[in-house]
Amino acid sequence: MPPVRRRTLRDIADSLDLSVNTVSRALAGKDSVSEYTRALVRAEAERIGYVPNLHARSLVLGSVMMLGLVITNPSNPFYAQLIHAIELRGRAKGYSLLLVVSDESEEYEARAVDSLLRSGVDGAIVVPVQGETNPWGQLHRMGVPVVFLNRDLPGVERDFVGTDNRLGARQATEHVIARGARSVVLMEEDLPITTVRERVAGFTEAMASAGLPCDERSVVRVPTRRDEQMALPWHPDEAYAVAQAILDRPDRPDAVVVGNDFYALGLYRALAERGLRVPDDVLVVGFGDYPFSEFVAPPLSTVRLPAEEVGAAAVDLLLERIVGSADPTPLKRSFAPTLVPRGSTERRPTS
Incomplete structure (x- = not known):
């Protein structure tokens, strides 16, 4: 036929x-x-x-009505929420979405730039890899507006929309301090990106404001799998191994702030194996508010990230750049996260 x-x-x-x-x-x-x-x-x-026929339409209108979105790893729950929010906002404005995954690879990131140029996207929303190179200037030079998402590139003047990670980490740390913690450890990912640096900064600021000791042993790095092109960027087993070392210290902390909720799973197991209870012996607060966080025992106190607001704002800013209606000065906009208290930081009163 x-x-x-x-x-x-x-x-x-x-x-x-x-x-x-x-x-x-x-x-x-x-x-x-x-x-x-x-x-x-x-x-x-x-x-x-x-x-x-979008190609024919683009010849007439000078636009394919398509936005590019470059994400490092779409299985990251926060990025999955961002993708959904960006697609919904773009669709409401008449735009389709071209999704490209860079897998934390500078090589794939360079290929992503080439893919976006070949596809003729009207603009791009990008989570940069933050390596040694910055290929996004090529899009800018070709007249394609770029908005950085969630991660910024220090020293690069470009629009940015993301979450105030420094504030979120400070909120989480102040939360456990307000509940009596005096020895607090931050378990954070071993990845040199702005989001991690901001959370470390927020943690140290909260500790300093409370007059509590904070040194190189207060921030413990968890090995990352994001540069190994894994489907899931974090695994509880790395956090479990790191948590064992923390809990075996003579000066065991009475609270742990984790850089993402997956780490809390490994920490919970290490605590249980030592007969330690959450929150009576150790307070735990996470970051991300992933779907499983309220179903662990006890439910995990965590920091909820504003994915819908960030995604919609990134699309709106990009569309303003596309039509040229915004002030050309690069805009940096961060949305405040929300602390969600649950059972992992609510100690039962002693009789």
Whole structure:
């Protein structure tokens, strides 16, 4: 059976005895076409199975109505939420989304730039790898607006929309201090990116403000798997091994702040094996508020990230850059996270 020929504007025009120009204006919703003709054209387009040719449309409009989104790892729960929020916002504005995954690889990141240029996207929202190179200047030089998402590139003047990770870590640390913790450890990912540096900064600020000791042993690094192109960027087993070492210290901490909720799973196991209880012996607070966090025992206090707000704001800013309606000065916008207290930091009163 031969393939069915793709339907065109000419097919609709011939069927209705209209000009191609009239059909095109009717489908585009132009005011110069009557409501009756517009309804007639749309009904015929649906009947014959007409699908707009985006390439042809781009030649006319100078736009493919497509946004590029480059993510390091879409299995990161926060990034999965961002993808959804960005797709919804873009769709509401008439844009489709081209998703490219860089896998924390500078090589794949460079390929992503090439893919976006070849696809002719109108603009790009990017989570940069933060390696030794910055390929995103190429898009900028080609007239393609770029908004950095979640991670910034220090020293690069470009729009940024993300979460205030420093504030989130400070909130988490102040939360356990307010509940009596005096020896607090931060378990944080061993990855040289701005989000990690910001959380470390927020932790140390909170400790200093409370007059509590904070030295190189107060921030413990968990080996990352993000640069190994793993489907899941974090695994509780690395956190479990690190937690064992922390809990075996003579000066065992009475609270642990973890850089993401997955680490709390490994920490919970290490605590249970030593007969230590959360929160009576050790307070635990996470970061991310992932779907499982309220179902562990005890439910995990954590910092909820504003994915919907960040994603929508990134799209809105990018669209402003595309049409040239915004002040050209690079904008840096961070949204505040929300502390969600649960059972892992609520000690039972002693009788």
